[in-house]
Amino acid sequence: MMFMSILGYLFLFDKTISSSASSSALSASGTHGWRTPVDCVKASDMCNQSPQCSWRYRIMRQCLVGRDRNTMLASKDCQDALEVLQESPLYDCRCKRGMKKELQCLQNYWSIHMGLTEGEEFYETSPYEPMTIQHSDVFRLASIISGIDSTTAKGNQCPDQSKPCNSCLDAAKACNLNDTCKKQRSYYISTCNKEMPGQSVAPSATRAEPCNRKRCHKALRQFFDRVQTEYSYRMLFCPCQDTACAERRRQTIVPSCAFEEKVKPNCLELRKTCRSDPLCRSRLADFHMNCQTTPHSITNCPNENYQACLASYIGLIGSDMTPNYVDASHTNITISPWCTCRGSGNQEEECEKFLRDFRENTCLRNSIQAFGYGPETDSFPKPVPVTPSLSPDVELVSLSEPSVNHNDIKPGDDACVFSTCANLENGPKCNLSNDYMCKAEQTLMERTTRKDLQEEVRSFGARLNPWAAVVCLPYVLVRLAL
């Protein structure tokens, strides 16, 4: 129904264009603010129907090729063409993610917009239509699928206590039980994991490439295009409480092929490579637009839209600018493309700024965490700090100084304590006597230092209702004091 009306609309639109004089047609589509932007394939077709526009459009494309583009662009012919085209539908056309002829659409977009920007801008306008889907829908979906109601058990992703908690493993399970997800996942894994054949002919100088990176990237893009987001998002943004889980999360995109390379290029060089490709350039511009840290918003995201940020982050996967988790840390999420700011010369500052948008991006980090722990994480009180005021009967010393022998805490004990905490609403299940061990969880916890424990408590506080964290603390503290 919707589709039909859009078709009809476009048809009418076409009619008006072709029936009116070509010059008025040019300005007609550009000036009306109420009109939703036409897609650039359509806009290009419309332009080609008018002799004046198509002529300018051809000139413009010639202006943008060539090596010294800037001198070309400065010429009168190019400037004139640009002026006319700014009035054409091509000027404010947009593309849809995953649309038919997406690449063609993006090429058309940049054929105008590359001329508009004086030199290279740090942030470019995204060619994609703004995302209007309410992010809460997907988040709610995610929590339904993971089997929890987002209003009750926030972040408690592991109801099964017989096994070490690994929500990334659960995400892989969910994917394997869905035929499309399993098929697409197996496809990109086998593509990315395949060693390139035929390289062994010359074994001396160059080592054979570990994989066909281009095909791997394509398979990854296909995975994220075709698989329902509730499966793909869950695999990439699963919340982790230990290294095994975080390592699995890091491995999701097969980083040995899709992410890492023998050399780490300079980030600005990488950006240059990315900008020479219409798809990568578009995805990067989209990422910058939707994941830009916005200090004055609650979520630190533009329009408070987590969903848009995550979607544009995923859009970068499978491009030259493919980002990933840099390590298997479960407490501190750091994301980066495969590049460094070494060798930036006088552009060091710009490079650092570029890299910071990945590594120290609060919006992106909040989005990822919100996906894992439910949408209201940020309206939560901050994680309860471990201070003596909360539990006056226990000395702070026992937390900050290793005065007690480490061996007093068996690996199984803290696992047990945390299980108890995680399960507070059902009442403690673990017996806190000394001889008790959670057998199934012994392998999971190797923590021996208090610092780790402290961190665990802190991260736990973030995931629990505040009162639960307060009730939980004495257990941990008592355990430590023993």
Next chain:
Amino acid sequence: RRTKRARKGLKPCSLREAVVSVSELGLGYNSDETLLFRYCSGRCFTHRRNYDVSLEHMKRTGALGLGRQDRARHSPCCRPTTYEDDVSFLDNNNKYYTIHQVSARECGCV
């Protein structure tokens, strides 16, 4: 007792599925990842051809000169006719593997 067995035997050859971990497949992989294992099971009695009837008869009458321990089957078997494509997974040492034809897609009495 007989009716019970007869009823049980009526279940025709079809695709069944079970949720198992990769380790449980017994292929030597160590991975906690779970997948859907599809297999074929069920009776194939209605699919007997003249071949099967004749073979059964001749085995019984000794017309083929075979011993009692002979394994020639006189009824079709429920077996996969096509298999699923590759299945990939990450093992517990964070290495990816792909296994071929590990799960059935269609079954038939062959």
